[in-house]
Amino acid sequence: MLDGGKVLEPEAEARRAALAARDPAGWSDADRIAWMVPQFEAAEGQFRRYGSDFAMEPATATLADPPSWFGLRASRAAGGLSNLWGAAVLPYRQEDMAGWPITADDLGPHYQAVAEFLPIAGVPDDLEALLPAFPMSGRTGLAPASQAEALLTRLRAARGAIEALGASVGGARQAVDTSCRRCGLCLHGCPFGLIWKAGDTLEELKAAPGFDYRPGQTVVGFAESPESVTVHLDSGESVTGTRVFLGAGVLETARILLASLPGLDALVLRDSQHVFLPMIQRWRNRTRPDKGAFHTLPQIFVEIDAPEISPHLVHAQLYSWNEHYARDLIQNYGSKLPFSHPFFTALARRLIVAQFFLHSDHSHRISLTRTQDGRLTASLEPNVNMERISRAAAGRVGKVMGKAGLTALTFAARPGGPGSSFHVGASLPMAREPASGESDALGRPNGLLRVHVIDATSLPAVPATTITFSVMANAHRIGTHCP
Incomplete structure (x- = not known):
């Protein structure tokens, strides 16, 4: 394995270990704030965990002239961007894979295989009927935050009205060990390391006979011959x-x-x-959502199956209180209303945010070309239907959540910049009969036999439901079936 291999710096690891050595009940407010500050101080578009930038490359490392709208970043860390992800896990639906050279049933055994080493917290619910490729029987979920638990109860009570709007609702599924301490620091790096990252599995692979791990390597290209493939490194070695x-x-x-x-x-x-x-909740919290034990990963999944909006699913992840809400409100509106900070802090405790995703058929595209220095340039290919469909989707999510006591602030809906969802790929899509710029069902670029592209690059499209689980399952499928 040739890998960039960047890891958390020793001082940051020592800081993590020191906090994890203490019970969260004994952490002070100062301890928590100190853990969060590095993320709040990060540059625009950068995400930090454990107070470190090891897991995300700055835009200029990848792009020769990064456009301001470009939200995607690369990683050269051990485990890549899984050091930063939100841990949401769902399979793909067959209807969203129409025209692919593989089916959801083809991925099914590989979802199961990945789940043997990927911890998946969650319980069986209404989502299984819609997304049957990976059943949840026998699994245990994370206890939702108090605010999310109240919302789930209301959603279940309104099930009929919600189904009439084309929606299915269930608890979130997360790639997290169920021994979660619910310390509330998920978005800044779990001090206990309970959110799965690929580096965890890499450590296990290092003990496997015949596995040779070579960190600190940057691949600049490859060349295939009839009997082999030669990979060229920036060090001049091959x-x-x-x-x-x-x-x-x-x-x-x-x-x-x-x-x-x-x-x-x-x-x-x-x-x-x-x-x-x-969205603002219309009921009163029995307990402060920012107090006690809770996690800040996605709490609830909502799937919108409404052909009048899209032939594909719209996937929404609901987040209850987290420490970003009051900061965003104060930064956006506080300067316009003197002495309003206490008001916005209180308002944030009644805020629930839906992050919803559209299928790539309804989204902008990003063209990449290579410069002389080996970096990339990015140009936008706008999708003229994206804004119309996203407005319709926001309206439908708002109607669904209105049945459970939330008022959606659709006027304040905020789209992410192109690429910023990190649900991006399909630039060398698998096809039944691949042409130039495509790959076969084993991820091999047209004309090659020994190179398999196994990340999201080889997906034929990007459905709205979470991407990582399906990328992993597809990689496992390719590795299993390649010659």
């Missing part, structure tokens, strides 16, 4: 093997492909556009 699996993340993979495939001048990333929709 590594030769009989087969290569390329899964560097969609930006780094694009850089490598554009340098390696003659005649390939551009790759077009397909984005799953996301929108943040704030």
